Amino acid sequence: MKMSFPFSAIVGQDEMKLALLIAAVDARIGGVMVFGDRGTGKSTAVRALAGLLPPIPVVAGCRYNCPPGSENACPAPEAHRPGKAVMPVPFVDLPLGATEDRVVGALDLERALGHGEKAFEPGLLARAHRGFLYIDEVNLLEDHIVDLLLDVAASGENVVEREGLSVRHGARFVLVGSGNPEEGELRPQLLDRFGLSVEVRTPQDLAQRIEILKRCDAFERGPESFVESWRKAERKTLKKIGRGKDMLPAVTVPDEILSLASRLCIAVGADGLRGELTLMRASRALAALDGDATVAPSHLRHVAPLALRHRLRRNVLDETGSTARIDRAMAELIPA
Template sequence: MASSSTSAASAARAGTSQTARATNVKTTRKTRKGTSSDATAPQSLADAQPVFPFTAILGQEEMKRALLLNAVNPNIRGILVLGHRGTAKSTSIRALADVLPPIEFVAECPYRCPPDKSAGLCDTCRNAKPRAKLPTMVGRVPVVDLPLGATEDRLCGTLDIERALSQGQKAFEPGLLAKANRGFLYIDEVNLLEDHLVDVLLDSAAGGINIVEREGISIAHPARFTLIGSGNPEEGELRPQLLDRFGLMAEIRTITDIDTRIAIVKRRLAFERDPIGFRAEYEPAQQALRTRLVQARDRLDTLDVPDDILRFIARLCVALDVDGHRGEITLLNAALANAAFEGRAHVTRDDIRAVATLSLRHRLRKDPLDRTDGGEKIRWALEKLEKESQ
């Protein structure tokens, strides 16, 4: 593996400028006169750091598929990844941004409002006239990290009360929820998150709006994001209210296959020695995945859902005693995303089987005396329903 990455690095150095343009984020600004120019400089120090390619990550197929399904269909509403330390949880989530298709947004807007929609906009973009003349930019989908020690002001944003009272201006400093709008909010060690921050996340995730109120002054802005959490279950459990807000849940374990472990170490070593060359080697696979995601998104709204599939989903949730109806809705959205990603014209039972465990394992009722794995219960229920349908 090291030798192959070295040869790729040599090829990459032969076309340094082209490689740099391929690996950096491209941002296009459209001016009021309709002209455009490329700004290839990274938008922040974090953007300037080379990211391990998503397609180079070995193993953990369940987690990677769950991330891609959320990228295809945001209505799934996030993913929770629980498992052992050092199993590429954070690496996979941060690598996701590199394969997501870019988005167009209003330039200078701190919330990245879409220029072609009338709903879900901030006050400035909604009231701008004419909106068609607003300058726009194209850039990467935001993936924002929420640090463990973050305060509520850092998450929600802060109001300058003195300026508001003295000058009558609502001076607002946007927080992480604003930066994550139309993107992903990632929380590492989510099971250690403080309760008051959990409450804020629940409110924003439910309504898609963040409201900041201080001393009788109120500011509201769009905060539609996909919530991604990761953690080690040995360090504590999540509050049930937060657990239920994650659409999918992936459980990952340390890989025990010797050859795979060796390959993982080789790839990581090659990346650390020559990040640009390593990324150039995997760029064709990265581009192919981006194209597949775009095609899946375009296909999503055209998929047919037969009535027998809806009945199968409902029967499965009843058989597993799933509380509420969020299980059916999430399972259907995940199945739609899986069918679109696989290039099908309609949802099949294969799609249900592919996403049932991800969608329902964290919604099962817990019995302290029952040691059976949730995934096993779901597989048994699927097999029973399949036999009854024959």
């Protein structure tokens, strides 16, 4: 089995790692969009987080990753075997050339032609259920596929009505997209549907670059020993995620925080209410990660750029970037 690079061993890219941890604690946030240079560890970080998480319990023989106790909701209960099983947290790469049939699923032609049976062949969405769906260069993916993915990610369910088939199955996953803005922009309507947005850049610090080289070389030369050397840090990160998931339902968001989130969205001119909803959910998830029972202004300040920078309209009279506009608004609303 191929080993994943340890999540805790990734050098720098703190904002990206934080966004992924927040999404791991609360998948309802709506996924993470990562913009930046090639070769900055985007896919490595997502794979590492998926590899870090503990195996998930599933119904034995289930092709839809159904959890035990949900057998009646599965589209193919006839394939189930007695007992329970566990599997690694799914990590599914969605290639740019993927067709809609491959993504959502379609008629199983082999069974249809060979046995005359009308059966459903699950797609990538079924494989990604309860895990991560990663799309590299999402800005180059066909718009109708991105529309479909975002709708399913928001509803947590995939519904297929075609070729006389009617299938409905769970499809809850953390959607992570990456792209380089120089190769084409993502439509604003689609970008707005991602919960968090992260900007990553090639490190310019010499010491940091050298440390990255050392760790990559050590992992390539001896994956087992390298992973073992980071085992303690990985357990600490895993414990933090588990504690955050357990605490999340009990974390309270005071009215003053909700008011602050709305005022911030008004101040920066964010369209719609998704920004405020994401601010609330992300700040609550961050509080849970930190072990705090109540969301504080510091949590909101920390997640505001992640939740809002991709929702702002371009201001021709303001040449500063969206992050600078958010920082400026926060400085006025949340004095340091």
